[in-house]
Amino acid sequence: MTIATLRRLACIFFLAAGFPVQASFHLWTINEIYSNADGTVQYIELTTADAGQQFLAGHTVSTSSTGSATQNYTFGTNLPGDSAGKKFLIATSGFAALGILVPDYVVPNGFLFKHAATLDFSGVDVWNYANTLPTDGFLSLNRNGTQGINSPTNFAGATAQIAPPGGFLANLATRGPVLTGDGVMIGGFIIQGTKPRTVIVTVAGPSLTGAGVPGALANPTLIIIRASDGVVIANNDDWQTQTVPAHATAISAAGFAPANALEPAVYLTLGPGAYTAIVQGAGGTTGIALIGVYMTP
Structure with missing residues (x-):
């Protein structure tokens, strides 16, 4: 059983038991990450199949690596609609400057570590990527550890390629x-x-x-x-x-x-x-x- 399935079942349990449930954000899964050679153009793509997960305001995403300072970003706003079947995109200011796609949230350049590191979405989805990020300018790293052609997609459903x-x-x-x-x-x-x-x-x-x-x-x-x-x-x-x-x-x-x-x-x-x-x-x-x-x- 996957982590996403366990989180979904836990949410259903609390609803059925009548416990108060706050606005949700916890069923997102980190799907794809990308960096160019100098770290100025980077993105993190997350995905969910579930509704009601758009309430990100006040939650965080962080990245850490041995011997380096942890980098944190706090979401300032919620996503602009229901989350069912959606993705959303966190990207650096260098990515935004390319003008090929509007990210949903903008983080500083170099936010992702290019070597082995831990990427933590608000404590509910943690990806310890052991593989060094491809930095040829075209390939991205998928959650299953494979490399593929970069395909950033934002919450509006627009996609692009670097x-x-x-x-x-x-x-x-x-x-x-x-x-x-x-x-x-x-x-x-x-x-x-x-x-x-x-x-x-x-x-x-x-x-x-x-x-x-x-x-x-x-x-x-x-x-x-x-x-x-x-x-x-x-x-x-x-x-x-x-x-x-x-x-x-x-x-x-x-x-x-x-x-x-x-x-x-x-x-x-x-x-x-x-x-x-x-x-x-x-x-x-x-x-x-x-x-x-x-x-x-």
């Missing part, structure tokens, strides 16, 4: 669970600059079994969506079967052919902008998969 320092994404791979419904695997990438770039997007599923990964997704499928208008621009099930047959040859020639015929891949030339890759299991199956996004010369 572009890597070089201006475009190159040779990125991220692994995670593929579930059903809202639990499908989602990854994003950005093409910046003024010129189109050719990318190959792949998904590993069954081949992960040979690498010792338990519960690998047996038959993944891949969809690519253009973020600017939500249009599906590509989809694939088995990489050797392409809408344009020559693309299978190009994927193989570039050295990015998936190891299993059931794994998908797409070969695309994309204009500047943001794109989303969605991985699902054929027939509603679930398991672990790995998305790779690779720039070709």
